[in-house]
Amino acid sequence: MLEVNKLSVRMQKQNLLEDISFQLNRGETLCIIGESGSGKTTLLRTLLGLIPMSQGSVMLESQVYQSPEQSQIGLPSTQIVMQDPIAALNPRQKIKCSIAESLYKLSLQAAEIDQAVKQALRDVELPEGMENRYPSQISLGQAQRVCIARAIVAKPGILFFDEPLSALDAIIQKQIAQLLYRLKKQNALSYIFVTHDLGFARHYADKILLLNNGKVEEYRDVNLFFQRPESRYGQELLEAAYILGSLPQKKTEEFRVA
Amino acid sequence: MTLNNFIRLALIKTASLILVLLGVSFLTFLLYYYAPGDKALAIANARYIGEGSASAELVEQIRLETGIDRPFLVQFYYWAQDIVQLDFGVSLVSQEPVSEIFVSQLQETLELAILSLVIGMSLAIPLSMISVWKPKSFIDRFAIALSSVGAAIPSYWLGLIFIFVFAAKLQLLPAYGSGSLAHLILPASTLGLWVLTSQTRLIRSFLLEASAAPFLETLKIRGVGPKELFCRHIVRHAFVPFITMLGLDLAFLLEGAVIVEVVFARGGVGSLLVHSVMSRDFPIIQCIVIFSAVTYVTINSAVEIFQWFINPVSLQR
Amino acid sequence: MVHQPCILTEIMSYFMSVFAFRNLVLPVQTKTLLKKHSIILLVFGFFAGLVFLGFFMTPYNPVETNFLNRLGSPSWQNWFGTDQMGRDIATRILYGAGWSVGLALIVSTAGAVIGTIIGLLAGSLGRLVDGFCMRMTDSFFAFPELIAAIVITGVLGPNTINMVIALILVSWMRFARLVRALTEDIKRRDYVIQAKLNKIPYYLVLSRHYLPNIILSVVVIWTSSWSRTILSISGLSFLGFGVQPPQAEWGAMLLDGKPYMLSAPHVMIFPGLAVLITVLTLNLMGDHLRDHLQALEK
Numbered sequence: 057m058l059e060v061n062k063l064s065v066r067m068q069k070q071n072l073l074e075d076i077s078f079q080l081n082r083g084e085t086l087c088i089i090g091e092s093g094s095g096k097t098t099l100l101r102t103l104l105g106l107i108p109m110s111q112g113s114v115m116l117e118s119q120v121y122q123s124p125e126q127s128q129i130g131l132p133s134t135q136i137v138m139q140d141p142i143a144a145l146n147p148r149q150k151i152k153c154s155i156a157e158s159l160y161k162l163s164l165q166a167a168e169i170d171q172a173v174k175q176a177l178r179d180v181e182l183p184e185g186m187e188n189r190y191p192s193q194i195s196l197g198q199a200q201r202v203c204i205a206r207a208i209v210a211k212p213g214i215l216f217f218d219e220p221l222s223a224l225d226a227i228i229q230k231q232i233a234q235l236l237y238r239l240k241k242q243n244a245l246s247y248i249f250v251t252h253d254l255g256f257a258r259h260y261a262d263k264i265l266l267l268n269n270g271k272v273e274e275y276r277d278v279n280l281f282f283q284r285p286e287s288r289y290g291q292e293l294l295e296a297a298y299i300l301g302s303l304p305q306k307k308t309e310e311f312r313v314a
Numbered sequence: 315m316t317l318n319n320f321i322r323l324a325l326i327k328t329a330s331l332i333l334v335l336l337g338v339s340f341l342t343f344l345l346y347y348y349a350p351g352d353k354a355l356a357i358a359n360a361r362y363i364g365e366g367s368a369s370a371e372l373v374e375q376i377r378l379e380t381g382i383d384r385p386f387l388v389q390f391y392y393w394a395q396d397i398v399q400l401d402f403g404v405s406l407v408s409q410e411p412v413s414e415i416f417v418s419q420l421q422e423t424l425e426l427a428i429l430s431l432v433i434g435m436s437l438a439i440p441l442s443m444i445s446v447w448k449p450k451s452f453i454d455r456f457a458i459a460l461s462s463v464g465a466a467i468p469s470y471w472l473g474l475i476f477i478f479v480f481a482a483k484l485q486l487l488p489a490y491g492s493g494s495l496a497h498l499i500l501p502a503s504t505l506g507l508w509v510l511t512s513q514t515r516l517i518r519s520f521l522l523e524a525s526a527a528p529f530l531e532t533l534k535i536r537g538v539g540p541k542e543l544f545c546r547h548i549v550r551h552a553f554v555p556f557i558t559m560l561g562l563d564l565a566f567l568l569e570g571a572v573i574v575e576v577v578f579a580r581g582g583v584g585s586l587l588v589h590s591v592m593s594r595d596f597p598i599i600q601c602i603v604i605f606s607a608v609t610y611v612t613i614n615s616a617v618e619i620f621q622w623f624i625n626p627v628s629l630q631r
Numbered sequence: 632m633v634h635q636p637c638i639l640t641e642i643m644s645y646f647m648s649v650f651a652f653r654n655l656v657l658p659v660q661t662k663t664l665l666k667k668h669s670i671i672l673l674v675f676g677f678f679a680g681l682v683f684l685g686f687f688m689t690p691y692n693p694v695e696t697n698f699l700n701r702l703g704s705p706s707w708q709n710w711f712g713t714d715q716m717g718r719d720i721a722t723r724i725l726y727g728a729g730w731s732v733g734l735a736l737i738v739s740t741a742g743a744v745i746g747t748i749i750g751l752l753a754g755s756l757g758r759l760v761d762g763f764c765m766r767m768t769d770s771f772f773a774f775p776e777l778i779a780a781i782v783i784t785g786v787l788g789p790n791t792i793n794m795v796i797a798l799i800l801v802s803w804m805r806f807a808r809l810v811r812a813l814t815e816d817i818k819r820r821d822y823v824i825q826a827k828l829n830k831i832p833y834y835l836v837l838s839r840h841y842l843p844n845i846i847l848s849v850v851v852i853w854t855s856s857w858s859r860t861i862l863s864i865s866g867l868s869f870l871g872f873g874v875q876p877p878q879a880e881w882g883a884m885l886l887d888g889k890p891y892m893l894s895a896p897h898v899m900i901f902p903g904l905a906v907l908i909t910v911l912t913l914n915l916m917g918d919h920l921r922d923h924l925q926a927l928e929k
């Protein structure tokens with residue numbers, strides 16, 4: 057459903073992204089990995105339309121977006137969950153208002169919005185009555201759930217995640233990962249994760265996109281990548297991760313408990 | 315931080331400085347242009363003061379001579395041309411060149427400003443340092459009380475109180491006029507108290523901020539004594555913001571001088587301004603306004619450049 | 632109930648929330664708030680009550696002259712004495728509170744509104760708008776406040792309205808600078824980016840994301856601007872550029888009483904004390920408010 061074709065971004069005579077191509081089908085999960093400065097976040101922001109693209113095209117559900125002007129608007133039916141849930145919520149806005157913002161472009165009736173917000177909060181397993189609180193009155197994990205609720209409330213096709221777990225504690229990380237998996241199965245969502253947590257990528261992704269210096273080093277199925285990376289950079293990366301112990305030798309299905 | 319970057323930033327700063335100066339002169343001219351009343355008539359009346367109301371012919375002649383009926387931008391152009399050459403014209407009242415009047419009055423204001431700065435600073439620096447060095451001591455409480463009460467005292471009232479106590483009741487010092495050092499003491503103390511209170515407040519907050527800096531913890535663990543910590547690190551750290559504020563305060567001393575000069579019936583730029591505004595002597599008003607604005611802008615830029623040298627990090631913003 | 636926003640309901644609900652001080656007391660309970668700042672609130676309430684009662688209790692007229700009782704010393708009839716025209720100074724000070732405090736309130740509020748609008752536009756729109764607004768702010772800022780106010784009132788003609796105009800013209804820049812800095816910071820926050828992605832229109836982003844997050848800092852500056860303006864107003868009136876005698880403004884009273892100050896010092900002591908106490912109280916209120924907000928941020 058999403059097809060990125062030879063996308064390049066140039067800013068101030070610097071190539072930030074060069075010839076990025078990949079595809080994502082409905083229900084698939086893509087993990088974009090790479091070190092900081094490799095262009096992961098730039099790619100994400102370009103797809104969201106925050107950074108204009110210089111060349112290439114993006115096709116979403118057989119609609120093609122080519123010019124920078126079009127890409128500035130952002131792709132419809134996409135939503136994003138950011139890294140720091142507290143920074144992503146306006147501290148002076150009630151949670152229900154934050155969530156309702158995603159519904160703005162649909163021009164719904166007040167009762168419908170109310171209904172959708174309540175349903176979204178139920179979907180992310182937040183207790184009743186949470187919608188009337190302010191971000192300072194809830195925990196970090198709850199705040200991230202609110203951000204997810206805000207992302208799914210408008211029923212998008214694709215969800216972007218910018219390091220959604222790295223600000224959280226391990227137990228909450230696991231809970232959120234399980235929640236995301238269940239939501240994906242329920243709504244047939246496609247996910248694009250930006251992460252540098254190789255372990256998470258291994259357990260969670262269907263495909264891996266490895267970026268280095270704004271170029272695609274590798275774009276492959278997750279199992280193939282972790283068994284035998286093709287590029288030198290990929291090999292080095294995995295080697296380092298094994299030595300540090302940050303990447304387990306085996307894949308577990310623990311995250312994928314619905 | 316490359317030299318190239320530095321030059322680029324300096325160019326941007328200069329460009330914005332020029333824009334601000336243009337804005338300043340434009341605003342000044344705007345005020346003159348939209349001032350109510352017939353300016354030609356005012357000039358005629360001021361010039362030929364003994365001959366009653368000026369004749370219509372004369373007014374017409376002045377109108378032609380000064381170009382008052384020309385379009386706005388044309389007038390602004392000629393006006394700005396004179397200003398750039400520092401030609402402010404002649405006073406409407408005394409017919410003397412404005413720059414001469416101004417320079418002679420500036421000296422008196424500078425005397426007052428410098429003396430009050432010395433009085434204020436020589437008290438403010440030790441006071442605020444002791445206040446931070448020994449928190450919750452008597453001096454600390456005194457400094458806090460002084461800075462909050464001092465900020466609320468109207469300086470003209472303080473001046474009147476000084477005159478009442480020291481000149482009228484105790485008869486120690488002369489109240490009005492200028493000339494000798496004795497004449498300068500009361501006005502300078504009035505303005506100095508303002509410097510003292512505002513600076514105590516500022517220096518104290520800079521020192522407090524510096525003493526909360528995280529790197530001090532490391533120094534403490536390394537065994538640096540409290541005295542050395544305070545004298546070498548905290549004071550040095552508070553120095554940069556202090557210089558910044560001092561520069562800006564210098565510009566605002568002129569403001570304080572206006573009221574003090576009027577209260578003590580002294581000469582100086584401040585009382586010159588008030589008298590010129592009263593008699594609508596536009597050339598002098600323009601000269602003072604532009605002088606104070608340019609002084610402020612220049613000091614501001616100088617402080618900024620000084621900061622670049624001291625702290626290159628601030629360049630990156 | 633979450634409503635589909637429209638400009639009108641947005642504005643209404645916004646003002647309601649501001650007036651309810653919802654934002655101000657949010658995580659802290661109102662009781663602890665009152666307890667923590669009780670002294671300054673009591674002092675403020677005391678003076679406010681005094682002025683309020685005084686208006687109704689005083690038997691004198693602030694501008695009516697009574698030459699039989701010129702320059703009378705403080706007594707039981709005239710608590711602060713009488714001035715050179717036999718008017719009761721205490722009454723004049725009470726009415727002067729209306730001039731100084733009320734006019735200063737108008738000036739600082741107008742300055743806050745203008746400055747906030749310009750700062751918001753500069754901070755949230757593109758670089759061109761920002762450059763224009765900030766160079767304009769710098770140009771206005773270059774004139775020392777009092778000097779600019781004297782010149783503007785003097786040129787336009789010394790009276791109360793011109794003084795108010797002049798003071799508004801010199802007071803908005805402080806707000807513009809602060810608001811612009813805060814807005815620039817908020818512009819980069821994730822929630823504003825999210826709002827942009829959700830195609831929330833600009834006016835809603837302003838009213839929901841920018842304004843609620845800057846309004847408290849504006850209030851702090853607003854209190855300090857208020858007390859500064861009181862000093863400026865009485866200073867201008869003292870120089871003869873502001874409120875004109877016989878109106879009972881504190882600075883104008885000092886100007887009036889100056890020639891008689893040696894024989895009857897009370898004509899100048901009490902108006903000055905009134906300025907001092909008012910400004911001090913307001914400053915302290917502002918300090919408390921700032922402390923409270925800093926505690927809120929943490």
